[in-house]
Amino acid sequence: MRASGNPDRGLPEVESSVMVTDEPLQTTTLEAPPATSSNPPGTAARTPPREEPAAPPPEPPAPRRKKWLWLLAAAAAAIAVYLLFAGHNRKQANAEAAKAKAAASAPLPVVAAAAKTGDIPVYLTGLGNVTALNTAVVKSRVDGQLLRVVFHEGQLVKQGEVLAELDPRPFQVQLMQAAGQKAKDEAALQNARVDLQRYEVLIKEDAIPKQQLDTQAATVKQFEAAIESDQAQVESAKLNLVYCRIAAPIAGRVGLRLVDTGNIVHASDANGIVVINEVQPITVIFTIAADRLPQVLQQMHAGRQLPVDAFDRDNKNRLGGGMLAAIDNQIDQTTGTVRLRAVFPNQEDALFPSQFVNARLLVDTIRQATLVPTAAIQRSPTATFVYRVKPDRTVEVRNVTVQLSEGDTTAVRSGLAPGDVVVTDGVDRLRPGMKVAATMAGTAPANPNGGASPDTGATPYAGATPKAGSHPGAGGRSNAGGNPKAPNSSNSAQGGPQ
Secondary structure (H helix, E strand, O other): OOOOOOOOOOOOOOEOOOOOOOOOOOOOOOOOOOOOOOOOOOOOOOOOOOOOOOOOOOOOOOOHHHHHHHEEEEEEEEHHHHHHHHHHHHHHHHHHHHHHHHHOOOEEEEEEEEEEEEEEEEEEEEEEEEEEEEEEEOOOOOOEEEEEEEOOOOEEEOOOOEEEEEEOHHHOOOOOHHHHHHHHHHHHHHHHHHHHHHHHHHOOOOOOOHHHHHHHHHHHHHHHHHHHHHHHHHHHHHHHHHHEEEOOOOOOOOOOOOOOOOOOOOOOOOOOOOEEOOOOOOOEEEEEEEEHHHHHHHHHOOOOOEEEEEEEEOOOOOEEEEEEEEEEEOOOOOOOEEEEEEEEOOOOOOOOOOOOOEEOOOEEEEEEEEEEEHHHHEEEOOOOEEEOOOOOOEEEEEEEEEEEEOEEEEEEEEEEEOOOOEEOOHHHHOOOOOEEEEEEEEOOOOOOOOOOOOOOOOOEOOOOOOOOOOOOOOOOOOOOOOOOOOOOEEEEEEEEOO
8 A cells, every 4th residue: 555745845755565364454544754844944734734633443244254263163063964874774774675585485385285186076056944844823623711821932842742731620520521411312212222123023923003113113214313312422522621731743843832820722723832943953944046946856766865965144154964855846936946955864953943144055076176276276368377396495376277276275177187286375476487485285294303293284395296095185374264173165176277
């Protein structure tokens, strides 16, 4: 910075250097030293002009340097945190990728079963109701007062067993009257016969007319007819006395009594005294589709007895077994079904009249079929297939043709051979060519700790194809919803791949 004086005033020039820094701008005022007068003595000094007062310095600006330092420090810290988390996530992703790769290369655990050769039954099922073989409403045969009820409600009674008694005294009086009338007519008949013998002697002597003899003979016949009528009255009175003891017309189970002791009962009463149902044996009336009727008729015409099993409403518990007894003589056009009647011994009283049951009729048996668990059968829009475990422990897709499905077992017509190992559980994650660790269903695995092995129902598959029939054809979950005790509503025959 340079400050120069006025040359006319003789002011010296002053030079000053100014350093430019980041420090806040400060204003520096430089004052020149007083000038020495060069005027000769005796000459009046020239007065310098009066300088204006300096302006006040401006307000200093905000400290910008400190603000920039804080911003740089925060940015550096953010970058450091980002790099730290990025490195950690990269390591974690690499570890997970390594685990996924190891898991992908490891064998997939599945449950498998071997196809075997066996027989599979062919059933027809239908909904049915239990009905009593015979039903009787016990009524009084005569009118009278009910004196005593002998049976207990719900009791099993035999045919002819006394159930109730009526007041017998009115019928005993009728019997006495009929017997007295008969004795009176017998005495009159005896007298008429004696007179007839006398007239026969007199007619020989021509002592009486022939008309009198004929009249006496007719009188004898009249008394003989009267005695027969009297005998009928006696028998009727005896029968009424028998009817005073009300007996069971059939064997079976009695229901709740409909009349209490002391009431007057009549032979014309609609309700009667009690109802008896014959429950041993008992019948089940069920329906099947009319399209299945020829198959049943063929077996019946061949003289075969077709067994029928009855299951409860949930189709889980078997209630009893019987035989097909009859087929209805017409088809219900509204439902397209035909009714069948089966008879069950019902010795355990498992079946009860009006009970709802599911009936299963055995009509045929397929012999020497290739059987696999139903859970092994998979279906796609174009084919029916199974996952077959090869000896190298990899799986392949094998298209099959299903012949018949019954519960947890399916008969395969083609596509598998006895002994082939198929996957029954764990098929959701399978792909062709994947390596699997198959566990055979139905046998116990070896205990790695030594000693007896627990009965877990499975053993590792070593890779060799087992012989046919060495493993049972059931295992894993069933995707058909069947029940080992109660099969599905009908056997299903599925077509093969398209």
